[in-house]
Amino acid sequence: MDKTLRFETHAVRRQAKKSLHKEHSVPVFETSSFIFDTAEEAQAVFAEEREGNIYTRYSNPNSDELIDKLCKLEGAGDGIATASGMAAVFLGFFTFLRPGDHILVSRNIFGTTHLLITQVLSKWGISHTYVGMENLKEVEEKILPMTKILYAESPANPGLDILDLGKLGKLAQKKGLYFLFDNCFATPYLQNPLRYGADLVIHSTTKFIDGQGRTIGGAILGSAEYINEVRQLARITGPTMSPHTAWLLSKSLETLSVRMEKHCQNALMLAQYLEKNPDTKWVRYPFLPSHPQFNLARKQMKMGGGLVSFELHGGSGRAMKFVNALKLMSITSNLGDTRTTITHPATTTHSKLTPEEKKESGITDGMLRVSVGLESIDDIIEDVEHAILHSRKP
Ligand SMILES: *Cc1c(COP(=O)(O)O)cnc(C)c1O
Numbered sequence: 001m002d003k004t005l006r007f008e009t010h011a012v013r014r015q016a017k018k019s020l021h022k023e024h025s026v027p028v029f030e031t032s033s034f035i036f037d038t039a040e041e042a043q044a045v046f047a048e049e050r051e052g053n054i055y056t057r058y059s060n061p062n063s064d065e066l067i068d069k070l071c072k073l074e075g076a077g078d079g080i081a082t083a084s085g086m087a088a089v090f091l092g093f094f095t096f097l098r099p100g101d102h103i104l105v106s107r108n109i110f111g112t113t114h115l116l117i118t119q120v121l122s123k124w125g126i127s128h129t130y131v132g133m134e135n136l137k138e139v140e141e142k143i144l145p146m147t148k149i150l151y152a153e154s155p156a157n158p159g160l161d162i163l164d165l166g167k168l169g170k171l172a173q174k175k176g177l178y179f180l181f182d183n184c185f186a187t188p189y190l191q192n193p194l195r196y197g198a199d200l201v202i203h204s205t206t207k208f209i210d211g212q213g214r215t216i217g218g219a220i221l222g223s224a225e226y227i228n229e230v231r232q233l234a235r236i237t238g239p240t241m242s243p244h245t246a247w248l249l250s251k252s253l254e255t256l257s258v259r260m261e262k263h264c265q266n267a268l269m270l271a272q273y274l275e276k277n278p279d280t281k282w283v284r285y286p287f288l289p290s291h292p293q294f295n296l297a298r299k300q301m302k303m304g305g306g307l308v309s310f311e312l313h314g315g316s317g318r319a320m321k322f323v324n325a326l327k328l329m330s331i332t333s334n335l336g337d338t339r340t341t342i343t344h345p346a347t348t349t350h351s352k353l354t355p356e357e358k359k360e361s362g363i364t365d366g367m368l369r370v371s372v373g374l375e376s377i378d379d380i381i382e383d384v385e386h387a388i389l390h391s392r393k394p
Contacts, residue, residue, distance in 0.1 A: 007073060007189065012254045016068040017061060028247045029061045057238050062246035069253050070203070070219055073188040075195050079221035080234050081246055085184060085204025087239035088218035089113050092180050092200055093149070094237075095230045099125035101148045106133040106163065108156035108361050110182065110204075111349050132360075133163045134293070136171060143175050153182040155297075158345045158369040159362040160185075160284045160309050162293035165300055169197015178226075184208075184336075189260040190302045200226060207336030208306065211252050211259050215245045259338070259374065263306030266380065267372040271308045273381050279388050281366070283310040307335065308370045316365035318391055319344055323368070325387035328379060335371035340380055342370050 005013070015026065034053040036042040045052035053059050063081040071079050082088040093116070097103065105117060107130045117128050131142045133152055150172045154163040165181070172179035181198040183191060187208045193201050200222040203209060210217070218241075220230055234240070264287075271285035283290075286297035287304030297304065312318050323331055329340045333349045343349060346365050350358065358364075372380065 008257045010072045011069065011256055014069045014072055016065040026062070026065055026247065026250065029243050031060075031243075032056050056243065057240050058235050060243045060246065062243040062250065063241050066241075066246040066250045066253075067219065067221075069250060070188065071221060073253070073256075074183075074201055074221050075192050076201065076221035076227075077224040078227035079219055080227060080230055081205075081241035081249075082218040082220065082234070083239045083241055084216045085110075085182075085202065085206055085218035086112055086116065088202045088204070088220040089116060089182070091230050091234055091237075091239065092202055092220055093117075093121060093126075095233050096178050097121070097124075097126050097148055100146055101126050102144050102146045103128045103149045103151055104139065104142055104147050104177070105130050106152035106154075106156065107131060108159055108161055109151070109153050110157055110184070111352065113151075113182070115352075130360075133168060134161065136164070136167050139168070140171060140175075143177070147175070147177060150177045150179045151182075152180075153185065154191075155185045155286055155301075155305055155307065157185065158307075158309055158343075158350065158367065160286055160291075160305070160307060161362070162286055162291070162297045162300075164296055165191075165193050165196035165198065169193075172199070173197060185305055185307060186301060187256060187260055189257050190264070190305060191300055194222065196300065199223070200230075205249050205252075207334070208260065208263070209249060209252055209256065209336075211255065211336060211338060213334055213337040213339070215248055217241050217245050217249060260303070260306070262374050263336075263372060264303035266374070266377045267306050267308050267370075268304055269377045270370065270372055270380060270384065271304075271310075273384070274308070274310050277385075277388060279312050279392070281311040281313050283308065285309075306372050308372060310368055310370075311364055311366040312368075312388065312391065314366065314391070316344075316346065319366045319368055320347075321391035321393075322387045325390035326383055327386065328375065328383040329370070335369075337371065338374045340370060340373035340375060340383075342368060345369055 033055050044050040067079040129142050179198045180200045181193040182202045184204045203219045205217040274280045274283040329342045332341045333343045
């Protein structure tokens with residue numbers, strides 16, 4: 001398809017393969033294997049001399065379709081669709097790390113990625129160092145001779161800190177490190193880390209890419225060369241995305257841009273409302289001028305994203321009361337849904353962190369994280385307003 005087409009058009013129209021039966025919507029290819037016309041054709045496809053599907057653990061038209069689109073939207077050469085976001089993180093780590101290696105990790109990352117690093121990588125003789133990646137000098141100082149990977153997220157969970165992708169990309173390149181970046185919170189619509197020097201981008205498609213909380217999935221995207229290495233491990237270990245999930249996600253991408261526009265508009269309005277409310281202790285949103293990295297966020301992101309973090313006066317007790325008084329929002333740790341969701345990180349997603357780790361990651365006992373959905377913003381704000389009043393009572 002024409003290279004000059006824009007993001008929205010690719011997301012809607014890009015189709016990896018020509019339709020077979022003049023169908024307008026791509027069908028689901030629920031098949032475990034594929035057949036060959038001749039023994040010679042089988043030989044050529046197995047030898048990778050000819051393109052073709054062999055077995056759905058290796059590839060399938062639906063995951064090809066999804067990856068082709070995602071690559072176009074992220075600016076990647078190739079990619080692999082995985083059974084979950086964690087499977088994509090796992091593949092990224094285990095393709096490029098060997099026993100004795102070291103990984104340098106941004107202090108604020110997704111909770112299960114933290115467990116993969118501390119509980120699994122450590123068993124395979126791979127050491128790690130956490131560092132606040134806002135400070136480039138500190139990052140450089142922590143690089144060891146055996147450091148192989150620089151790993152980061154931005155906006156980060158749950159404090160919505162913003163890291164300078166361009167500077168981190170340059171540093172990784174200078175030091176010969178693989179730069180792996182989890183772009184789950186921003187999605188390819190808001191930010192394209194590969195254009196800033198990331199080597200591999202990871203997505204949990206479970207969140208905004210699905211957008212309606214239906215599926216678990218992930219993707220890892222990068223240059224054809226790196227993805228080829230990841231593919232060898234993926235084919236052997238089998239963390240494959242199901243054809244049905246890939247089909248749903250390819251449909252989801254068709255509406256990604258309109259959904260993200262609305263998520264971001266609603267989130268900004270909620271953040272502005274909270275900032276004006278005297279019961280708010282603090283509020284964090286990348287596109288609020290009060291955000292410490294506001295200018296950087298404006299530079300590298302198209303809009304501010306769908307998440308807002310904040311704290312009301314009154315600490316943990318007030319936060320719990322507030323959550324219980326909400327009538328509209330769903331209490332769940334999931335995010336990126338059409339429905340607004342709220343979570344209390346200190347007692348749920350980040351409850352396994354030590355008090356010291358919580359402090360370093362900026363997770364206070366009263367912190368709340370909202371993933372702002374696509375309901376009317378007036379209804380969302382009324383829900384918050386009502387819960388703020390009701391949580392004031394002793
Ligand atoms: C949810 C999430 C993951 C893990 O994805 P799953 O699909 O749940 O395996 C990784 N990174 C971030 C930032 C996430 O929010």
